[in-house]
Amino acid sequence: MRIEKRLQPSQTMVYLSPVLALVLTVIAGGLLFAALGHAPIASLMIFFIEPLRDTYGWSELAVKVTPLLLCATGLTLCFKAKIWNIGAEGQFVFAALIGGAVSLQLTEVEGFWVLPVILLSGVLAGMAWAGIAALLLTHFNTNEILTTIMLNYIAVNLLLWGVHGPLKDPAGFNFPESALFAEHTLLPLLSFDYRVTVALFIALFMVVVIWVLLARSLLGFQLRVLGENRNAARFAGFNSRAIIWFLLLFSGAMAGLAAISETNGPVGQLIPTLSLGYGYAAIIVVFMGRMHPVGIVLASMLLGLTYLGGEMAQIDLGLPKSITGLFQGMLLFFLLGCDLLIHYRLVLNGRATGVATT
Numbered sequence: 001m002r003i004e005k006r007l008q009p010s011q012t013m014v015y016l017s018p019v020l021a022l023v024l025t026v027i028a029g030g031l032l033f034a035a036l037g038h039a040p041i042a043s044l045m046i047f048f049i050e051p052l053r054d055t056y057g058w059s060e061l062a063v064k065v066t067p068l069l070l071c072a073t074g075l076t077l078c079f080k081a082k083i084w085n086i087g088a089e090g091q092f093v094f095a096a097l098i099g100g101a102v103s104l105q106l107t108e109v110e111g112f113w114v115l116p117v118i119l120l121s122g123v124l125a126g127m128a129w130a131g132i133a134a135l136l137l138t139h140f141n142t143n144e145i146l147t148t149i150m151l152n153y154i155a156v157n158l159l160l161w162g163v164h165g166p167l168k169d170p171a172g173f174n175f176p177e178s179a180l181f182a183e184h185t186l187l188p189l190l191s192f193d194y195r196v197t198v199a200l201f202i203a204l205f206m207v208v209v210i211w212v213l214l215a216r217s218l219l220g221f222q223l224r225v226l227g228e229n230r231n232a233a234r235f236a237g238f239n240s241r242a243i244i245w246f247l248l249l250f251s252g253a254m255a256g257l258a259a260i261s262e263t264n265g266p267v268g269q270l271i272p273t274l275s276l277g278y279g280y281a282a283i284i285v286v287f288m289g290r291m292h293p294v295g296i297v298l299a300s301m302l303l304g305l306t307y308l309g310g311e312m313a314q315i316d317l318g319l320p321k322s323i324t325g326l327f328q329g330m331l332l333f334f335l336l337g338c339d340l341l342i343h344y345r346l347v348l349n350g351r352a353t354g355v356a357t358t
Contacts, residue, residue: 001346001347001348002346002347003340003344003345003346003347004344004345004346004347005343005344006342006343006344006345009342009343010341010342010343010345013338013339013341013342014290014342015290016338017335017338017339017341017342018288018289018290018295018299018335018338020334020338021288021331021334021335021337021338022302022331022334024330024334024337024338025327025330025331025334026044026048028330028334029043029044029047029327029330030043030044032326033317036319038317043313043317046309046312046313046316046317047309047310047312047313047327048305048309050309050312050316051305051308051309051311051312052305052308055194056193056194057308059191059194059195059196060194060195060308061301061304061305061308062194062196062200062304063195063196063265063266064276064303064304064305064307064308065200065203065300065301065304066196066197066199066200066203066258066261066265067092067258067259067261067262067278068258068278068281068282068285068300068303068304069203069204069206069207069285069296069297069300070199070202070203070206070254070255070257070258070261071088071092071254071255071258071278071279071282071285072282072285072286072289072296072299072300073203073206073207073209073210073254073296074088074250074251074252074253074254074255075088075251075282075283075285075286076210076214076286076289076291076293076296077210077213077214077223077247077250077251078247078248078251079227079286079287079291080214080223080224080227080291081223081224081226081227081243081244081247082226082227083137083144083244083247083248084144084145084148085130085133085144085148085247085248085251086144086145086148086149086152086283087129087130087133087147087148087149087151087152087279088251088254088255088258088278088279088280088282088283089152089155089156089255089275089277089278089279089280090129090148090151090152090153090154090155090156090279091126091129091130091151091155091251091252091255091256091259091279092126092155092255092256092258092259092275092278092279093152093155093156093158093159093259093274093275093279094125094126094128094129094155094158094159095122095123095125095126095129095252095255095256095258095259095260096122096159096259096260096262096263096270096274096275097125097155097158097159097162097167097270098121098122098124098125099118099119099121099122099125099256099259099260099263099264100162100167100178100181100263100269100270101162101167102117102118102121103118103181103182103185103263103264104167104178104179104181106118106182106185107179107181107182107185108182110184114184114185115184115185115187115264118185118260118264119257119260122256122257122259122260122263123253123256123257123260124256125256125259126252126253126254126255126256126257126259127249127252127253127256128252129151129155129252130248130249130251130252130253130255131245131248131249131252132147132151133147133148133151133248134244134245134248134249137244137248138241138244138245144248152279159270159272159274160176160272162178162270163176163177163178163270163271163272164176167270169269176271176272177269177270177271177272178269178270178271179269180268180269181263181264181268181269185264186264186265186268187199187260187261187264187265195265195266197261197265197266199257199260199261199265202257202261203257203258203261204297206254206257207293207296207297208293210293211293214293219243219246222238222243223243223247225238226238226240226243255279258278259274259275262274262275262278276307276324277325277328281303281306281328283332284299284303284328284331284332284335285299285300285303286299287332287335287339288302288303288331288335302331303328303331306324306327306328306331307324309324309327310323310324310325310327311324
C-alpha cells in the first residue's frame, strides 16, 4: 500500500472527510470507554444521545452553540483568507473581562442604553485584542499564529488578575469571582424556563451576514483571492493590509459578542473558568464545517454536544471534565488525517481504493 498524490483534489472527500472523522471519533471513543471499564455502547449513548432526550437538553445545546457560532463566524472569514487567527480564545476572555467590568460599574444605573453599552464594550474589547495581532502582522510581519496564541495566555492571566483582585466580590467569601451582575445588565431570555438568550438570534443573523458577504460581495471575492495567492491579490490591486485589519477586527468583534453572550447570559458574573475553550473549539468548528455557513452551524451543534456529553459523562460515569477536550481533540485529529485523502489517495496492489478514487 502506498500514498499517491491526486491530479486534482477530491471534492467528494472534501465533504466526506468530516463524516469519516466523526465515525472514527465514535469508534475511538467506544474503545476509550471500554479501556476505562465502561460498556462502550451504553457510554456512547450517554455521551451523544442522553443529553438530547428532552426539550431542556436541546435548549442547553443552544446555549453551548451560541458562543461557538459567534467565534466561528469571525474565524471563517480569517481562515478563508488564510489569516491563521488562533486567538479567538484570548479575544473572548479579554472581552469578557472588559464587558464584565462595565457591567459591574452599571449595577446601580438603569436605562435602555445600558445593555447596548455593555455589548459595545465587549465588541470593542475583542477588536482591540485582535488589533494587537493585526498591528504586529501588518507593520512587523510577525507570525499571526504565534502572536495570537501568546495573546491568549496573556488574556487568561488578566482575567485571573481581575477576579482575584479589583473585580473580586467583597462579599464572596474570598472566592475568585465577581459579584453577580444586576438583572438589567443581563441579556433577555427567550423563555423563562430555559437559559437561551437573544444572543442565539444574533449568532444566526451573523451566519447569514457572512454567507452574503462571502457569496455576494466584492470583499468576499477579495479575501478568497488573498487566501489563494497573496501575490495575485497584490497584483490585482487589492489592499491586503486593509483586508487583514478588517478580518482580524471582525473576528475580535465576534469573539467579543460571544463573551458577552456568556458573561451577561447563562453565567451572569466573572469567574476564572468563564470560557470552556470556545475560542479553540471554534477552530475545529470552522474546519469541520468546511468554512461554509451551513457547515459551521452543523459543526457548532456537534461541538456543543461534546460539551453536554462531557457533563453527562462526569455525572453518570464519574469521568473527569477533560473527557470533553479529549473527544474534541480526537475529532480534530481524525479530521486532519482524513483531509489527507483530499489531495492524496491510498493505492493497494497497484489500484486505488474505492474511496480514494473518487
